Every structure is written in structure tokens, then in C-alpha cells.
Amino acid sequence: MIVFPNCKINLGLHITAKRTDGFHDLETVFYPLPVTDALEVITPGTLQFASSGIPVPGDTADNLCLRAFHLLQLDYPQVQPVNIHLHKHIPIGAGLGGGSSDAAFMLQLLNNKFQLGLTSGQLIDYAAQLGSDCPFFILNQPCYATGRGEIMEPLSLDLSGYSFLLVHPGIHVNTGWAFRQITPQAPVRALKEVIQLPVTEWKQAISNDFEAPVFAAHPELAAIKATMYSEGAVYATMSGSGSAVVGLFPKSKIADIRWDASYLVFKVN
Template sequence: MIVFPNCKINLGLYITGKRADGFHDLETVFYPLPVTDALEVIAPGTLQFTGSGIPVPGDAADNLCLKAFQLLQQDFPQLQPVNIHLHKHIPIGAGLGGGSADAAFMLQLLNTKFQLELSQEQLINYAARLGSDCPFFIVNKPCYATGRGEIMEPVSLDLSGYSFLLVHPGIHVNTGWAFRQITPQAPVRALKETIQLPVSEWKEVISNDFEAPVFAAHPVLAAIKEMMYEGGAIYATMSGSGSAVVGIFPENKIADIRWDASYRVFKVS
């Protein structure tokens, strides 16, 4: 059985408080985009994880797909061991949620394949135990998110009349470091309000708190964002804690910008 976990972008991202559990409260809008990995599960198998495409750092035993299987198996010991193969296409450490998507899609795949009959709410609860962004990919529709990102409500946001440009220069931003650079505070205007404004107004009213420290450490990211605006982007932002930069353009009018050959560039129309 094969599924295709997709990425997300953050439209606005504000760090609003530090929690007693060490995490941060945030406010953001998640928006899914069809840049995908490919995840295959074969059962019965020997419970092993293999990968192709972009190398996934770390020990394979710590991969979130494998952890998702083990998490469900704790409650469903009848789950047969499976062979897991992930073809990685979404850039890693880019703020696009690729690892979280893989984990969430793994939960859904197992739910379907083994007929566990878990509800969406139950899947969301399992996903939250794997990572803060994971619950979004169970819903996988535009959401206004608070808490650690796991408290979600639908938001009316249709960007199908626009085209997207994602540029990842290969820089890895450590999320823990990025959070330590932020002094939490509430945004001047609530994101639930500003996200409903025309996209042409977002540049002035919607921002990402991580941009200031990350751009200071990696000026090339600020340059990518500026090049998008010079190329006609209506709105451009860094996604998550970086380092992918996203530009929203008029439909089918993505600028023909000459990027460095080492960059990974995705166009979504």
C-alpha cells in the first residue's frame, strides 16, 4: 500500500508564550501543498525501515514512521510486522513538515490497512504524541492552529487561484536554537483576522517571528525572499522555522528567477 505525504507551509507564525512543559505557544495558519514524499508499507514483513531519495539523517530505528507503527502496536498488539519504505522528496529541516507528514500518513495507512476503525479525533491524539505538527496532517486542510500547533480549527482560505514557488537553499535551521532567539509576544493584529484580508495586503500585516533571527544568521534567506518580491510575488515568507522560503504569485505567473544550481526549487500551480 502506497500513500503520498504532502508538505505544509505556515502563513503567519507568532510565538505567543512559553509553557510550563518547556514548549511554546504559537499562532499560525497551516496550508497544505502538493509537494510529496512516497510511503510504502508491505505486510506481513519484518518491521524494518528503508529509505531512498533525500538521505534521512539519524538512526533508522528513530524514524517517525517506525515510531508511528510502534505507537499503534502498543494498543493494537495484533498488528503484523511491516516493511516500511520511504522515498524522501520533501526537503528536510525546511519548515515544510515533511517528517510530521510521513508520521501522520503512516498512522492513517495502518488504520486503513489493518481496519483499526480509528476516528479522526483518535488519529489526531496519536499524532500529537509523535510531534507538534503531526496532527495537522490528519486533517490536511487549511487550519488556524494554536497551542503547540495541535489545537486546530478550520479556516476559510482558498488559494487555488494562485501559484506557489518554494525555494530551499539547503540550509538547516535548528528549531531549538530558533525558538531560543524569540521573545514571545502576541501579534499586533490577530492572525484569524488578518488571514481573511486579500493576499495583496498580507505583506504589511502577516509575518513570521522566526524570520528576524534566522535571516540575521543566514542572510541568503532574506535575499531569496527579496528576489521573490522583485519577481512579482504577492506575498513571500519563510515557512516555519525555516529554511524554505515560499512565494505566492498570480496564477501561472511564477517569475523565471535564476536560482543557484544547488537550491531545490518547487513550483505549484
């Protein structure tokens, strides 16, 4: 059984409060895009994990796909050991939610493979135990998100009239560091209202709180965003805490920009 976990982008991101549990409250709009990994599972009788494509850092035992497996198996012993192969295509540490998507798709894949009968609500509860962005990929539709990102309200947001350009320069932004640079404050106007403005007004109306500190530390990211605007982007932003930068262009009119050869570039028309 094979699935294709997709990425997300953040359209606006505000850190609104520091919580007593050490996390932060935020508001953002998640929007899914069809840049995908590939996740395959077969049932050989022993639990195995392998990956290809973009190297996955860290201890394999901590991989979110394995953590998703163990989480479900605790409550559902009928979940048998599986052979997992993950082909990474979504850049890691880019603010695109690739690892979170892999985990959420793993939960759904196991739910289907072993016929557990879990509802979307139950899957969201499991996903929230794996990471703040994971629940979004259970719904996988445009959402206004609050709390840690797990409280979601589906939005009627159709961007099919635009093409997307994603550029990842290979910079890793430590999420903990990024949060420590932010002084939380409530926005003047809720993002779920502002996102309803015409896309041509987003440049002045929608912002990402992480951009100021991350751009100060990595000026090349600010330069990528500026280049997108100079080459015709209607709206451009850093996704999440970085470091991927995304630009919205009129449909099928993404400029032919010569980026550094080391950058990963994705076009979604």
C-alpha cells in the same frame, strides 16, 4: 499499500508564550501543498525500514514512521510487522513538515490496512504524541493553529488563484536554537482574522517571528525572499522556522528566476 505524504507551509507564525512544560504557545495558519514524499507498506512478517531519495539523517530506529508504527502497535496488537519504504522528496529541516507528514500518513495507512476503525480525533491524539506539526496532517486542510500547533480550527481559505514557488537552499536551521532567539508576545490582532484580508495586503500585515533571527544568521534567505518580491510575488515568507522560502504569485505567472544550482526549487501551479 502506498500513500503520498504532502508538505505544508506556514502563513504567518507568532510565538505567543513560553509554557511551563518547556514548549511554546504559538499561532499560525497551516496550508497544505502537493509537494509529496511516497510511503509504501507491505506485510512481510518482519519489521523493516528503508528509504530512498533525499538522505534521511539520524538513527533509523528514531524515524517517525517507525515511531508511529510502534505507537499504534502498543494499543493494537493486531498491527503486524510491516516492510516500510519511504521515498523522500520533501526537503528535510525546511519548515515544510515533511517528517511530520510521513508520521501522520503512516498512522492513517496502518489504520486503514489493519482496519482499526480509528476516528480522526483519535488519530490526532496519536499524532500529537509524535510531534507538534503531526496532527495537522490528519486534517490536511487550511487551519488556524494554536497551542503547540495541535489545537486546530479549519479555515475557509482558498488560494487556488495563486501559484506557489518553494525554494530551499539546503540550509539547516536548528529549531531549538530558533525558539531561543524569540521573546514571546501576544499579537495585536489574531492571525485568523488577519488571514482574511486580501492576499495583496498580506505583505504588510502577516509576519513570521522566526524571520528576523534566522535571516540575520543566514542573509541568503532574506535575499531569496527579496528576489521573489522583485520578480512579482504577491506575498513571500519563510515557512516555519526555516529554511524554505515560499512565494505566492498570480496563477501560472511564476517568474523564471535563475537560482543557485544547489537550491531545491518546487513550483505548484
